[in-house]
Amino acid sequence: MPMPRSTVNFVPSSIGFLLNDISRTFRRHFDVKMAEYGLTQAQWRALLIIATRQGCTQRELADALEVQPISVARLLDRMVKGGWVKREPCPSDRRAHRLYLTSQCDPILEVAKSASQEILGRAHQGISEAELAHLADTLERIKNNLGKSS
Numbered sequence: 001m002p003m004p005r006s007t008v009n010f011v012p013s014s015i016g017f018l019l020n021d022i023s024r025t026f027r028r029h030f031d032v033k034m035a036e037y038g039l040t041q042a043q044w045r046a047l048l049i050i051a052t053r054q055g056c057t058q059r060e061l062a063d064a065l066e067v068q069p070i071s072v073a074r075l076l077d078r079m080v081k082g083g084w085v086k087r088e089p090c091p092s093d094r095r096a097h098r099l100y101l102t103s104q105c106d107p108i109l110e111v112a113k114s115a116s117q118e119i120l121g122r123a124h125q126g127i128s129e130a131e132l133a134h135l136a137d138t139l140e141r142i143k144n145n146l147g148k149s150s
Contacts, residue, residue, distance in 0.1 A: 034108075058099065082104075086102055
């Protein structure tokens with residue numbers, strides 16, 4: 001006897017699905033741009049997170065990437081070997097290392113900045129500055145609401 005079909009009418013049109021779709025689309029466009037320079041998504045995401053959080057620990061990077069620390073360790077080993085990232089001992093925790101980008105990353109950060117501006121320019125077509133400011137404020141409030149303890 002076959003399993004009965006679900007009777008729940010679920011339409012994925014909520015803001016959560018929309019934000020996820022937008023995020024995935026941004027990433028896909030950015031992947032194409034960064035792949036032209038030989039970077040994988042894991043590499044460019046790690047570089048951009050470290051760029052915005054210079055001195056973060058490997059654990060903090062793993063949390064931001066939403067991966068296991070061992071995956072980040074392997075990725076960082078390759079990036080350190082390639083001269084992109086420098087590990088420095090954490091003064092407050094002898095087991096941890098702080099992560100810093102080297103000057104070798106400067107050209108790729110310029111490419112990332114340009115690609116971001118191009119993709120955002122496309123995304124912002126037909127939307128006024130006031131609408132964008134209101135959207136940013138609303139999204140920030142949503143983020144803050146979700147960050148609160150229940």
